[in-house]
Amino acid sequence: MSARAKPVQLARLLSDAGARGGDGGGRPTTTATAAEVVEELRLWEPRGSQPAAGRAGRSATAHEPLARPRVLLNMACTADGRATIGGRSGQIGNRADHELFHALRTAIDAVLVGAGTMRAERYGRLVREDSARALRCARGLAQEPLACIVSASLALPADEIPLLADPAARVAILTPSPASLPECAAQVRYVRCAREGQLDLPAALGELRRAGVRTMLCEGGPHLNAQLLAAGLVDELFLSLAPRLAGGDAASESLRIVAGPVLDPPVALELESVFASEGQLLLRYRALRAGEPRVEPAGGGGGAGRAVPSAERPDSSAEGPAPGEKPAPPPAPPSGSPDAPPAESSPPL
Ligand SMILES: NC(=O)c1ccc[n+]([C@@H]2O[C@H](COP(=O)([O-])OP(=O)(O)OC[C@H]3O[C@@H](n4cnc5c(N)ncnc54)[C@H](OP(=O)(O)O)[C@@H]3O)[C@@H](O)[C@H]2O)c1
Numbered sequence: 001m002s003a004r005a006k007p008v009q010l011a012r013l014l015s016d017a018g019a020r021g022g023d024g025g026g027r028p029t030t031t032a033t034a035a036e037v038v039e040e041l042r043l044w045e046p047r048g049s050q051p052a053a054g055r056a057g058r059s060a061t062a063h064e065p066l067a068r069p070r071v072l073l074n075m076a077c078t079a080d081g082r083a084t085i086g087g088r089s090g091q092i093g094n095r096a097d098h099e100l101f102h103a104l105r106t107a108i109d110a111v112l113v114g115a116g117t118m119r120a121e122r123y124g125r126l127v128r129e130d131s132a133r134a135l136r137c138a139r140g141l142a143q144e145p146l147a148c149i150v151s152a153s154l155a156l157p158a159d160e161i162p163l164l165a166d167p168a169a170r171v172a173i174l175t176p177s178p179a180s181l182p183e184c185a186a187q188v189r190y191v192r193c194a195r196e197g198q199l200d201l202p203a204a205l206g207e208l209r210r211a212g213v214r215t216m217l218c219e220g221g222p223h224l225n226a227q228l229l230a231a232g233l234v235d236e237l238f239l240s241l242a243p244r245l246a247g248g249d250a251a252s253e254s255l256r257i258v259a260g261p262v263l264d265p266p267v268a269l270e271l272e273s274v275f276a277s278e279g280q281l282l283l284r285y286r287a288l289r290a291g292e293p294r295v296e297p298a299g300g301g302g303g304a305g306r307a308v309p310s311a312e313r314p315d316s317s318a319e320g321p322a323p324g325e326k327p328a329p330p331p332a333p334p335s336g337s338p339d340a341p342p343a344e345s346s347p348p349l
Helices: 033-038 093-103 115-121 130-137 201-210 222-231
Strands: 009-016 030-032 071-076 109-114 146-150 170-175 187-192 215-216 236-242 269-277 281-288 294-296 306-308
Touching: 030 033, 071 093, 071 222, 093 236, 093 269, 093 281, 109 115, 109 201, 115 146, 115 222, 130 146, 146 201, 170 201, 170 269, 215 222
Parallel strands: 071 215, 071 236, 109 146, 109 215, 146 170, 170 187
Antiparallel strands: 009 030, 009 269, 236 281, 269 281, 294 306
16 A cells, blocks of 8 residues: 655745744745645635635625535646646646645535546546545535536536546536436436526526535636626636646647636636645635725735725726637626525525
């Protein structure tokens, strides 16, 4: 039996939970494993399923319960913004990134993924280690997260996607289609939410929330991300920034982490934490709601700071859509409802 490798120690460069900004000589003062970083978020507790409060405390809206799951988006890209190399994301991450990816899965109710990513990455079982499954149970979670796949075509062949051939897998297909997948071993349910023939993502996430999904980890891909962001359905972004340049032509294979219509206005982000390992930066951002002020750190990178209206960013209204691009959709409504979260009335998934 081979001894398990010790988890990577991430250098904590900026975060609420630990020392910030280093020792004055530019060196980080603390380290944490990916599991410890995720532990600090307490995602499985009722408080952890609410929107994050922000490093400097927040407006009341940021603490309001949501009528949908809290959505964390986890993506990796190269320093020049590439989200794929050779059509896959594997070469972009490093061991630390991999450990964070799995630690997040261990703490979450559901994983959300576009069918394009499911087909490219050929997902298998979401939580593979027995110890991680046991930890999930100890946290009051199901052994495996619910795997939520967004698809209109339902072109998801079980002989190519091991997850669908796994009898232990719980899968929810989010689709506007009345069709179903061919018979497969996984336990498959359907969340059919269509508006004018298109998938109504906010309604689908609302249905999942009513079925008991409080936290959701979106693992992409870029086309799904764009729609979630445009609809104000992303609360946080975990971005793993690789110390690599991959080049390539933006019009060809080189997807970025968000692909689709221009986000206008751009989604403003507030930096929550930064960890590093072997030059890979693990960044955590909070997505600001429309009009929510950004809190600039007061020198040294932490604590209460100056509220800056997000409208201070450069005016992008003069720029029209790029040639061939569709005009951007109207600004998205705020993602959270001021109402109390819905009673968990739908059948559990
Ligand atoms: N760097 C990273 O962190 C990262 C993460 C994830 C993925 N990736 C890479 O990204 C690539 C895939 O990304 P992608 O952007 O092409 O695909 P994607 O966003 O994962 O999936 C797109 C597909 O999802 C379904 N879909 C999306 N929005 C929908 C809607 N509103 N209604 C119904 N169905 C909808 C459609 O599936 P149907 O065609 O079945 O209708 C669509 O073709 C892969 O190469 C993968 O390796 C990289």
